[in-house]
Amino acid sequence: QVQLVQSGAEVKKPGASVKVSCKASGYIFTSYYMHWVRQAPGQGLEWMGIINPSIGSTTYAQKFQGRVTMTRDKSTNTVYMELSSLRSEDTAMYYCARDRSGSDSGAFDIWGQGTMVTVSS
């Protein structure tokens, strides 16, 4: 079945970086763009950016420009999201989510289970 499985929870100190993985299975990895969305505790959903797994091109939300890097490994059907210069406000659940359209213009039809990132000194 189609699924996205994310890496486990992380605890980081302020100023550090975190890299979250999202492994896709059950479909052709390079045929669907992947988004990253985060959700602070008790808060709403915030879009971070998108990656085209076929060629690796990315678009980031302006808020995260310069701090976020999205990459992919086609050999393992995995996308990664790295966030640097972490601060307490980055404490959140991070989700990968597949774009259903086959390009970058669709709703998010498959979601990972989420990865909790806690930033604390």
Place this chain on the structure above:
Amino acid sequence: EIVLTQSPGTLSLSPGERATLSCRASQSVSSTYLAWYQQKPGQAPSLLIYGASSRATGIPDRFSGSGSATDFTLTINRLEPADFAVYYCQQYGSSPRTFGQGTILEI
């Protein structure tokens, strides 16, 4: 960026009733690129409606979406206990994709 405002913030209803959730955009959402998601506690969001009115795979016809341009509605008929959750609207017609702040549907 397009700001989405959902109302009400919290909706208190009983099983069997109808829920009507609203999502208003600060500017027109192109080509009805509007989606609705359901999120239950401790779970990832799940897609309910895309293209403003198309149901995602496996979503029962008790869920319906309507609207265009700046005003969109999610209607849930004959509420079941499993429907009580948080609902988010999202526009995906322009970047950055944005979400509404959510409506809590509670018993």
